[in-house]
Amino acid sequence: MPVPSNSFWEQWLTAHRAKPDACVTLSLSPPPPLQDFLGELDPCLPLDWSGEDYQGLPSLRENVLDCYGYRFACSVDDVLITAGSQEANYLVLTQLLGPGDELVIDTPGWQQPLVLARQIGAVPRLVSRSEESGWALDIDQLEELVTSRTKVIFICNPNNPTGRVEDAATLHRIIAAADRVGAHILSDEIYRGLEWMGKETPRVATMYDRGVSTGSVSKLLGLQGLRTGWMVTRDRKLLAEAMVLRENTSEIMNVMGERIAEIALRPERFGGAVERSRAIGRTRIDLLDRFVAGQPALRWNRPAAGLLGLAHLDLPITADNFAETLLAAPYRTFVISGTAYACPQHLRLGAGGVSLTEFKLGLERMAQLLAACA
Ligand SMILES: Cc1ncc(COP(=O)(O)O)c(C=O)c1O
Numbered sequence: 001m002p003v004p005s006n007s008f009w010e011q012w013l014t015a016h017r018a019k020p021d022a023c024v025t026l027s028l029s030p031p032p033p034l035q036d037f038l039g040e041l042d043p044c045l046p047l048d049w050s051g052e053d054y055q056g057l058p059s060l061r062e063n064v065l066d067c068y069g070y071r072f073a074c075s076v077d078d079v080l081i082t083a084g085s086q087e088a089n090y091l092v093l094t095q096l097l098g099p100g101d102e103l104v105i106d107t108p109g110w111q112q113p114l115v116l117a118r119q120i121g122a123v124p125r126l127v128s129r130s131e132e133s134g135w136a137l138d139i140d141q142l143e144e145l146v147t148s149r150t151k152v153i154f155i156c157n158p159n160n161p162t163g164r165v166e167d168a169a170t171l172h173r174i175i176a177a178a179d180r181v182g183a184h185i186l187s188d189e190i191y192r193g194l195e196w197m198g199k200e201t202p203r204v205a206t207m208y209d210r211g212v213s214t215g216s217v218s219k220l221l222g223l224q225g226l227r228t229g230w231m232v233t234r235d236r237k238l239l240a241e242a243m244v245l246r247e248n249t250s251e252i253m254n255v256m257g258e259r260i261a262e263i264a265l266r267p268e269r270f271g272g273a274v275e276r277s278r279a280i281g282r283t284r285i286d287l288l289d290r291f292v293a294g295q296p297a298l299r300w301n302r303p304a305a306g307l308l309g310l311a312h313l314d315l316p317i318t319a320d321n322f323a324e325t326l327l328a329a330p331y332r333t334f335v336i337s338g339t340a341y342a343c344p345q346h347l348r349l350g351a352g353g354v355s356l357t358e359f360k361l362g363l364e365r366m367a368q369l370l371a372a373c374a
Helices: 007-018 058-067 084-096 112-120 139-145 168-181 236-247 255-264 267-293 319-327 356-373
Strands: 079-082 102-107 123-130 150-156 184-188 211-216 229-233 298-300 308-313 346-351
Touching: 007 319, 058 079, 058 229, 058 255, 058 267, 079 084, 079 236, 084 112, 084 150, 084 184, 084 211, 084 229, 084 236, 102 112, 112 123, 123 139, 139 168, 150 168, 168 184, 229 236, 255 267, 267 298, 267 308, 267 346, 267 356, 319 346, 319 356
Parallel strands: 102 123, 102 150, 150 184, 184 211
Antiparallel strands: 079 229, 211 229, 298 308, 308 346
16 A cells, blocks of 8 residues: 655655755764765766665675674675665565554654554554653553564664663663564664664664674764664565565665765774764754753653754644744745654754754744744
8 A cells, every 4th residue: 555644754755845944853974075085985886776785795794794783693694775764664564564463663763664664554552761760761551562463563763852871781671572473573773873862773684693783884984864674583585585685675785875874984084974974963962952951841851872862842832833934034944843753742853963063053033933932
């Protein structure tokens, strides 16, 4: 059945078309320009497929294992290169789920699995994250929701939109629940590397045979336009099935994406790029945190990772109304209303995706609207 539209996508499209001056809702680290890679790109590279391997450029897969810490438990044959994490999630969910199958999803969380569940006719079972507990996953509830009909447990870790990181002890409980019924765990780990509290995100692909970790060069490195990501899993059958589906969607990898991502993940480059993204990200999150602290109508749990957090709006208007007014003149600033995450009184605040000037302008404009609504 057709993929249903949803609030996240509609807000996104409306805002993009409105061409706002400023933005306080995005999650990308600053993108390096193409010229940073030209010196290491072969100008004679044929723009046909590389012909090297249907799983993706082997040197890129090796770099993924090393840069993202999967090497100690996974091999190069456990990595499939995809068109971003989004395609990796799509391949896994579409191959594992059928009509009537149950899919456990963390909420608030990444909206893609819910959209795909609706398209497939699978039954979503939502596990709550509560604001009072710092958006911790309700693991007792998750254990209750997992049944013999559960095929997949999806978590976004670190979480979009709250910035919460679930630790290894929680992951072990999720694994025990999944293993009890033979379910897979799909962990979207796209914000790995942007942890602020010293807690590293557990890698589900290294912890569980039916675990799948997805990621990409989009967030930490700001290279979203390359459309290059991956899934890592020791479940070779699932990986082979994902390749069959990819053959019937994007067919092969984006050659330029693979080549540039391979360069970006070379050890001599990756460390410096991560340091830069982290330094900028931390400064921006500090700014956002000070902003929220100074606004009586906002409160949030400072994100433990990534450039996003979910702030409660304590005003007699809905987050939808607030976001619509903020997007219109004279404010012309984009913020995603929490309706996109079934949290209608929250705003998704983000410190990435735009220049510091646009970000600061967005904060000023939001402060003006908050004052006008008070
Ligand atoms: C949690 C999460 N997963 C996946 C994606 C898609 O990213 P990619 O560019 O790797 O497809 C995003 C992008 O915003 C995201 O936030």
